Amino acid sequence: MSNPLVIGLGNPFRGDDGAGWAVIDALKGKVPADVKLCKLSGDIAELIDVFANHSTVYLIDACYTDSLSGSWQRIDARLHPIPLDTPQTSTHGLSVSQAIDLAKAFNQLPAKLIIYAISGDQYNMCSTLSAPVAQVIGIVAQNILNEEDIRICTKKA
Amino acid sequence: MTDKNSDKEFKVKVGAKSRTIHVDYLARVEGEGSLYIRTKGDRVEEVQLKIFEPPRFFEAFLRGRELADAPDITARICGICPIAYQTSAVNAIENALGLNIPEYIQQLRRLIYCGEWIESHTLHVYMLHAPDFLGYPDAIQMAKDHSITVKKGLRLKKAGNEIVRLLGGREIHPINFKVGGFYQLPKKADLLKLREHLLEARDDAQETVAWVNKFNFPLLEKSYECVALSHPNEYPMARGHIASSSGLKIEVADYEKHFEEVHVERSTALHSKMKNKGSYLVGPIARYNLAQEKLSPIVKEMIRTIGFEKKCVNPFRSIIIRALEILYACDEAIRIIDAYDSEKRPACVPIVKRDATGFGASEAPRGLLYHRYHLDKNGLIQDAKITPPTSQNQKTIEEDLHDYVSGNMSMPDEELRWKCEQAIRNFDPCISCSTHFIKLQRINE
Numbered sequence: 147m148s149n150p151l152v153i154g155l156g157n158p159f160r161g162d163d164g165a166g167w168a169v170i171d172a173l174k175g176k177v178p179a180d181v182k183l184c185k186l187s188g189d190i191a192e193l194i195d196v197f198a199n200h201s202t203v204y205l206i207d208a209c210y211t212d213s214l215s216g217s218w219q220r221i222d223a224r225l226h227p228i229p230l231d232t233p234q235t236s237t238h239g240l241s242v243s244q245a246i247d248l249a250k251a252f253n254q255l256p257a258k259l260i261i262y263a264i265s266g267d268q269y270n271m272c273s274t275l276s277a278p279v280a281q282v283i284g285i286v287a288q289n290i291l292n293e294e295d296i297r298i299c300t301k302k303a
Numbered sequence: 304m305t306d307k308n309s310d311k312e313f314k315v316k317v318g319a320k321s322r323t324i325h326v327d328y329l330a331r332v333e334g335e336g337s338l339y340i341r342t343k344g345d346r347v348e349e350v351q352l353k354i355f356e357p358p359r360f361f362e363a364f365l366r367g368r369e370l371a372d373a374p375d376i377t378a379r380i381c382g383i384c385p386i387a388y389q390t391s392a393v394n395a396i397e398n399a400l401g402l403n404i405p406e407y408i409q410q411l412r413r414l415i416y417c418g419e420w421i422e423s424h425t426l427h428v429y430m431l432h433a434p435d436f437l438g439y440p441d442a443i444q445m446a447k448d449h450s451i452t453v454k455k456g457l458r459l460k461k462a463g464n465e466i467v468r469l470l471g472g473r474e475i476h477p478i479n480f481k482v483g484g485f486y487q488l489p490k491k492a493d494l495l496k497l498r499e500h501l502l503e504a505r506d507d508a509q510e511t512v513a514w515v516n517k518f519n520f521p522l523l524e525k526s527y528e529c530v531a532l533s534h535p536n537e538y539p540m541a542r543g544h545i546a547s548s549s550g551l552k553i554e555v556a557d558y559e560k561h562f563e564e565v566h567v568e569r570s571t572a573l574h575s576k577m578k579n580k581g582s583y584l585v586g587p588i589a590r591y592n593l594a595q596e597k598l599s600p601i602v603k604e605m606i607r608t609i610g611f612e613k614k615c616v617n618p619f620r621s622i623i624i625r626a627l628e629i630l631y632a633c634d635e636a637i638r639i640i641d642a643y644d645s646e647k648r649p650a651c652v653p654i655v656k657r658d659a660t661g662f663g664a665s666e667a668p669r670g671l672l673y674h675r676y677h678l679d680k681n682g683l684i685q686d687a688k689i690t691p692p693t694s695q696n697q698k699t700i701e702e703d704l705h706d707y708v709s710g711n712m713s714m715p716d717e718e719l720r721w722k723c724e725q726a727i728r729n730f731d732p733c734i735s736c737s738t739h740f741i742k743l744q745r746i747n748e
Contacts, residue, residue: 188475247443248446
């Protein structure tokens with residue numbers, strides 16, 4: 147069983163898309179060494195390799211929803227399908243949901259894959275989060291710290 | 304791979320002697336387009352590849368910008384072929400400035416271009432086109448039955464990503480390209496680490512060729528006017544002049560004397576044609592038919608092994624050439640890495656701004672990509688023209704559809720629709736690349 151991995155996904159130069167990276171920054175220094183933190187952007191297909199090498203993964207990403215900006219959801223990706231991007235914006239890259247579906251097809255989805263999806267509303271070119279999203283970064287980070295696997299690692303440390 | 308199928312409206316009207324095939328939203332092509340075919344009796348009356356993606360005005364964005372901005376702005380035209388846009392842009396601007404780019408920089412540009420070919424071709428072969436041949440609606444469904452194969456495709460694409468990331472700074476919209484060279488040259492030690500992955504990728508690419516060669520290919524024979532870059536020593540990629548199968552040999556600067564773009568009502572992308580000739584083909588088939596003797600020995604050996612034809616006339620077999628070009632790009636990347644000894648040399652040559660017009664071209668994965676820029680004495684772009692490969696292939700795509708439907712009138716509608724979409728995907732069209740320009744005409748009454 148590998149150590150838990152927490153992935154922040156997104157682009158910190160596109161407003162609220164930087165939410166995943168911001169949560170990783172908020173977790174730095176608060177998780178034991180056994181918990182790996184990483185920031186990813188670029189080709190989402192490379193998530194599939196990451197999934198193959200870890201049994202417990204927490205993935206934090208910004209999302210579009212009908213909910214208010216700054217609201218967030220915890221989704222168990224093994225139990226609930228992740229909605230496709232609507233509309234699909236490009237065939238030139240995979241979406242997170244497609245990467246998860248492919249990992250499922252390869253039978254290499256982590257035993258535990260939890261997604262924290264944070265609703266944003268401004269994705270223009272800037273390196274700051276909107277106020278509603280910035281306000282929930284600490285709350286999402288705390289929820290991750292409260293996850294059982296993370297607490298077990300913390301106790302061991 | 305996309306879920307556009309769910310949005311697709313597939314209409315078939317069967318009258319006494321006519322039928323209409325209308326696909327409102329093409330899946331597994333980049334961008335927004337649709338297909339309309341109307342037949343009457345035994346004749347195809349009308350074929351329209353409609354492109355309705357809004358124009359993106361990149362040529363207008365470039366006006367008034369510094370020449371140094373061109374490679375970074377044009378890279379944003381496409382997420383899968385930014386290197387092609389950057390290469391054509393710097394080729395054109397360096398032509399305007401009269402720069403002589405050292406060979407070691409040219410070789411590194413070819414190396415990063417190899418990375419892009421691997422990324423783009425692999426994505427198309429495995430995720431967008433192979434499902435057509437194997438009867439799946441998308442790559443995810445295909446992966447359920449062919450997981451080892453699709454994993455191989457993702458591994459190959461990752462090797463392409465690694466090349467672009469190392470030389471370009473990141474795999475999507477890389478940032479290390481500049482007029483005159485690069486911002487920073489790679490270290491030999493880092494390239495050698497990459498080489499290990501490329502050896503595996505080359506094996507994967509050979510297996511890819513063997514895999515796609517086993518597909519069943521719909522019958523269609525075409526006599527294309529092929530157009531591609533030509534270089535005395537290199538398979539067409541990052542430099543050269545322009546050649547065609549009917550014997551045209553011109554400098555890139557003369558492109559607009561021989562090719563023209565016209566606006567057709569059904570498309571927000573301009574249609575290109577060869578003056579006094581009409582449609583032509585750019586892309587893998589054109590490159591292969593015009594320059595296969597420049598492929599490396601390992602690729603030529605593969606061609607012999609699978610018994611692939613000297614001249615490809617069936618557009619459905621373009622997937623085999625894409626696979627051969629993936630193999631070539633892996634092999635060529637290894638060759639360039641082995642020869643590299645320039646990490647301590649200057650990363651770029653100095654530039655002197657001047658009032659001039661420059662012309663540049665390179666071979667995007669989908670085919671010839673032409674750029675022209677007029678610069679003022681301060682290095683500001685006064686005018687820009689960009690002709691992407693999908694614009695150049697639009698007319699040929701429609702002609703292929705016409706010919707395929709004409710020869711298969713008895714085919715059931717659903718199967719015919721599938722094959723028509725497959726025929727469009729033969730070209731790996733990037734509609735988003737092609738819709739960057741529109742002419743606005745003011746009519747005074």
